[in-house]
Amino acid sequence: MAIKLENVGIAVRDLEAALSFFTDLGLTVLSRDTVSGEWTETAVGLDGNHARIAMLQTPDGHGRLELFEYLHPEAIETEPTRPHEIGMHRVAFSVDDLDEALATAARHGCHPLRGVATYQDLYRLTYLRGPSGIIVMLAEELKKS
Known part of the structure; x- marks a missing residue:
């Protein structure tokens, strides 16, 4: 299949x-x-x-x-999902320029949950709370292949 x-x-x-x-x-x-x-x-x-x-x-x-x-029916408001909860909780995007993407998100009042991290010198990434409480991960590849 x-x-x-x-x-x-x-x-x-x-x-x-x-x-x-x-x-x-x-x-x-x-x-x-x-x-x-x-x-x-x-x-x-x-x-x-x-x-x-x-x-x-x-x-x-x-x-x-x-x-x-x-x-x-009327939408049901729930508490925003947290990163460690079971179930679907984020959508992830690769971006060419994390700083530019974060500036764009900030114009919508969306900021990193804690900060920007580096994963094994491969990615700079962060989680932010987007519209309607959606967790959005933004990641910039550091070593372009």
Whole structure:
């Protein structure tokens, strides 16, 4: 059986704020839609499912992120995930210039959880809290291959 990763989906509190953040980091909006009806209820397993969605793509064309803002049922606020909790908790991006990416994130009020670290002289990286509490990892390769 062949398998490929299609996208990572993330529910957000404010679709426009999340789109602004991720497009400023360099992702491109491929499509936007408002979805509802029986097919979404069946696919998602949620009665009355009605959401605004946007599909974004990384500049290399390989990574996709689907953001969705629920209109119905009302979105449930939860405590932001912490890095050591079980389950999906972050989305990671390679960047050419970590300092530039952090400056972009800062314009959205998003800053490293603690600071910037170096991993084995291979990467400079950090986790930051993005829109809707999403943990975003940004990593710059130090030794370009």
